[in-house]
Amino acid sequence: MMKALRLPGRALGGFDHGVHPPHHKERTEDLPIQRLPFGSRFVMPLGQHIGAPSVPVVKAGDAVRRGQLIAGPGGFVSVALHSPVTGKVLDVGPHRYSDGTFREAIAIEADPYDSQEFEGAPIDWESLSLEAFIGEVQKAGIVGMGGAAFPCHVKYSLPEGTRIRCLLINGAECEPYLTTDHRLMVERPEALLHGAEIVRSKLGAEEIVIGVEKNKPDAIEMLQRSIGPGQPVRVVPLEVKYPQGAEKMLIKSIFGVEVPAGKLPRDVQIAVNNVGTIVAIADYFQKGMPLIERVVTVSGPGVAYPANLLAPLGTPIRDLLRFAGGLKEETRQVVMGGPMMGASIADLDAPILKGSSGILALTANETGRPEERPCIRCGRCVEACPYFLNPARFARLARARLYEEMAEKYNVMDCVECGCCTYSCPSGIPIVQHIRTAKDYLRSMTRKEK
Amino acid sequence: MSFDLETIFSAPGIMLGLGLFFGIVLAVAYRFLKVEEDPRIDDTEELLPGTNCGACGEPGCRAFSEKLVAGEVQPSKCTVASPEALESIAEYLGVDAGEQVKQVARLRCAGGRAEAAQIAEYQGFDGCRAADVVSGGGKGCPWGCLGLADCEISCTFDAIKMNEDGLPKVDVDLCTACGDCVEACPRDLFEIRPLNEHLYVQCNSPLAGDDAVALCSVACDACGRCSADSAPGVVTMENNLPVVHFQAGPLKPEATFRCPTNAIVWLEGNQFEQDSQDQHKSLKRHA
Numbered sequence: 098m099m100k101a102l103r104l105p106g107r108a109l110g111g112f113d114h115g116v117h118p119p120h121h122k123e124r125t126e127d128l129p130i131q132r133l134p135f136g137s138r139f140v141m142p143l144g145q146h147i148g149a150p151s152v153p154v155v156k157a158g159d160a161v162r163r164g165q166l167i168a169g170p171g172g173f174v175s176v177a178l179h180s181p182v183t184g185k186v187l188d189v190g191p192h193r194y195s196d197g198t199f200r201e202a203i204a205i206e207a208d209p210y211d212s213q214e215f216e217g218a219p220i221d222w223e224s225l226s227l228e229a230f231i232g233e234v235q236k237a238g239i240v241g242m243g244g245a246a247f248p249c250h251v252k253y254s255l256p257e258g259t260r261i262r263c264l265l266i267n268g269a270e271c272e273p274y275l276t277t278d279h280r281l282m283v284e285r286p287e288a289l290l291h292g293a294e295i296v297r298s299k300l301g302a303e304e305i306v307i308g309v310e311k312n313k314p315d316a317i318e319m320l321q322r323s324i325g326p327g328q329p330v331r332v333v334p335l336e337v338k339y340p341q342g343a344e345k346m347l348i349k350s351i352f353g354v355e356v357p358a359g360k361l362p363r364d365v366q367i368a369v370n371n372v373g374t375i376v377a378i379a380d381y382f383q384k385g386m387p388l389i390e391r392v393v394t395v396s397g398p399g400v401a402y403p404a405n406l407l408a409p410l411g412t413p414i415r416d417l418l419r420f421a422g423g424l425k426e427e428t429r430q431v432v433m434g435g436p437m438m439g440a441s442i443a444d445l446d447a448p449i450l451k452g453s454s455g456i457l458a459l460t461a462n463e464t465g466r467p468e469e470r471p472c473i474r475c476g477r478c479v480e481a482c483p484y485f486l487n488p489a490r491f492a493r494l495a496r497a498r499l500y501e502e503m504a505e506k507y508n509v510m511d512c513v514e515c516g517c518c519t520y521s522c523p524s525g526i527p528i529v530q531h532i533r534t535a536k537d538y539l540r541s542m543t544r545k546e547k
Numbered sequence: 548m549s550f551d552l553e554t555i556f557s558a559p560g561i562m563l564g565l566g567l568f569f570g571i572v573l574a575v576a577y578r579f580l581k582v583e584e585d586p587r588i589d590d591t592e593e594l595l596p597g598t599n600c601g602a603c604g605e606p607g608c609r610a611f612s613e614k615l616v617a618g619e620v621q622p623s624k625c626t627v628a629s630p631e632a633l634e635s636i637a638e639y640l641g642v643d644a645g646e647q648v649k650q651v652a653r654l655r656c657a658g659g660r661a662e663a664a665q666i667a668e669y670q671g672f673d674g675c676r677a678a679d680v681v682s683g684g685g686k687g688c689p690w691g692c693l694g695l696a697d698c699e700i701s702c703t704f705d706a707i708k709m710n711e712d713g714l715p716k717v718d719v720d721l722c723t724a725c726g727d728c729v730e731a732c733p734r735d736l737f738e739i740r741p742l743n744e745h746l747y748v749q750c751n752s753p754l755a756g757d758d759a760v761a762l763c764s765v766a767c768d769a770c771g772r773c774s775a776d777s778a779p780g781v782v783t784m785e786n787n788l789p790v791v792h793f794q795a796g797p798l799k800p801e802a803t804f805r806c807p808t809n810a811i812v813w814l815e816g817n818q819f820e821q822d823s824q825d826q827h828k829s830l831k832r833h834a
Contacts, residue, residue, distance in 0.1 A: 191753070191754065195682075196683065197667075197682045197685075197687075197689050198683065198689040199753075199754070440681070440682060441667070441681060441682050442682065443666055443667050443682040443683055443685065444666060466671075498700075527671055527677075530671050530681060531677070534672070534674065534676045534677040534680055537676055538676055
């Protein structure tokens with residue numbers, strides 16, 4: 098057990114290492130969130146969160162209402178799925194996922210004559226016990242909205258003897274281009290603070306800390322202005338540096354505490370939630386609306402009209418791009434998530450997921466892969482790695498296919514694939530791809546052993 | 548420092564003394580603590596191919612020869628050695644060589660560049676597993692062969708060569724069924740099959756009908772004709788793919804005749820060879 102948490106008021110020096118990519122947020126940071134019109138066809142993959150896939154409770158031909166449960170959680174580390182529209186279930190079967198694979202999904206056809214209004218009632222959260230609250234969060238289908246899509250209720254289920262002293266809200270949004278959390282903080286600070294209050298009081302935390310990078314002065318101001326009297330909320334401006342929003346970096350920057358490798362924030366008595374997640378929790382308890390829509394930044398030089406869109410989950414990526422004016426001729430790559438950690442999309446008809454924070458259309462300017470040259474041992478990747486690993490060594494070992502050695506001697510599994518090493522490499526070596534390859538191999542080996 | 552004979556000779560003297568002492572200790576230990584080992588283990592190991600490939604399931608040829616001498620396995624478990632070599636081992640040990648069924652690696656996919664649709668362009672490290680982690684390398688079929696030669700690199704015996712269609716061609720004469728390619732393939736497409744099991748399904752796609760054929764012209768569309776055309780129970784449809792049950796009855800090439808996409812084939816030798824395709828067509832004409 099870690100020692101009691103230091104909660105200092107003093108300014109701390111941020112985290113070590115990391116990189117400073119141009120943030121490109123000017124395209125969308127001043128654009129209000131717009132609601133994307135409902136399309137005609139929606140696909141909800143059953144396994145869009147980390148953990149066990151959801152179990153469908155509807156079948157082809159069933160009529161569903163917006164917000165109705167369509168799949169229940171498939172285990173403890175799993176959440177429910179709800180219909181993003183009123184309409185009819187087309188089928189339950191394999192559908193193309195954004196990474197090109199086919200995954201089990203529920204396809205729903207929207208009813209064109211329905212107003213798509215959500216009907217729900219607020220939930221009395223004050224009388225709920227912690228267990229009931231955790232159950233409600235799982236039932237609402239809420240996952241981490243920053244990108245990882247880790248079921249939120251699992252974070253709140255604390256082992257015996259652990260307690261949370263601080264609820265840390267991650268508003269760093271350090272990925273270039275993305276402005277979803279930024280816009281939520283500017284436009285819905287009350288919802289954010291209300292959601293934070295619900296989680297704080299249920300977990301019994303003493304304080305709420307909201308970490309926001311300094312390049313969002315309007316968000317910091319809005320939040321500070323909206324804090325109610327006596328609310329134990331602190332808004333901490335953070336240095337603009339990537340990956341400031343990685344939860345371990347965020348904790349280091351704000352509290353000066355390092356979360357050891359293999360440990361979780363709860364081991365240092367902190368719970369970290371993304372801004373979008375907290376707003377989703379507020380929406381559920383205030384309006385009874387489960388997670389059926391999310392804010393997505395559509396940006397990049399490849400789209401004519403970048404936008405922050407409130408899109409129903411399951412909407413094809415193509416619809417969002419079309420709303421943003423379509424892809425320009427020179428687009429070379431469409432990425433889901435941010436440019437540093439996001440994954441390129443194999444099929445534009447793949448749906449928006451709970452973890453999709455952005456859709457970026459990039460041109461040859463951004464994606465042009467530099468000619469790969471041999472590693473010159475300059476050490477820039479080592480200097481950039483916020484987890485103090487040795488990416489150059491990973492790249493060399495992966496090239497030689499010595500994947501086991503990477504895990505046993507150099508802790509490749511501690512890598513979070515933030516992309517700092519590839520970004521800083523002057524020789525254009527795709528280091529993160531090598532690391533992901535190694536991790537994929539190691540995971541497949543453990544699967545086979547079982 | 549003055550010239551001092553004692554200093555010069557004492558150091559070599561001590562070393563010599565130590566050497567002599569430990570030498571005697573080792574000699575005594577060898578005499579009294581000797582481990583008796585069957586000399587046949589060394590001789591048998593000499594007769595084995597010495598590739599340490601692991602196809603027999605043992606960590607290497609030495610471990611295999613230990614088990615051979617102990618009588619725990621039959622010589623034919625080694626798939627690399629020639630029949631003559633196995634015979635001589637069996638003769639030397641005075642055991643039965645056992646039945647050696649030639650096994651080879653078969654690829655469960657025939658969708659090369661010409662057959663399978665590509666939905667995106669892949670830029671990145673040239674390797675199947677590396678491409679597979681980046682949205683499947685742009686190949687439309689997420690179950691099919693990526694064609695970036697991870698298996699070719701893994702093969703110890705140079706039995707795998709990528710052909711011009713981007714598919715790994717296994718030379719059945721060189722293949723020893725060691726299973727390295729099975730492990731290397733990120734999509735688990737290789738499997739080790741006996742060479743005399745001629746009926747083979749060259750597709751891994753669980754989709755059916757037009758969905759399957761839209762991704763690849765040689766995909767199995769799960770029509771089930773092969774199942775209907777073979778003896779009952781020999782070919783069954785599972786998860787939209789035919790599964791051949793070799794024990795269930797005689798295999799006949801008729802099962803492949805009505806296949807609309809050539810997903811099920813009658814293999815006499817190597818996969819993806821013009822000869823076998825021609826033979827396939829000629830068989831079709833007879834039907």
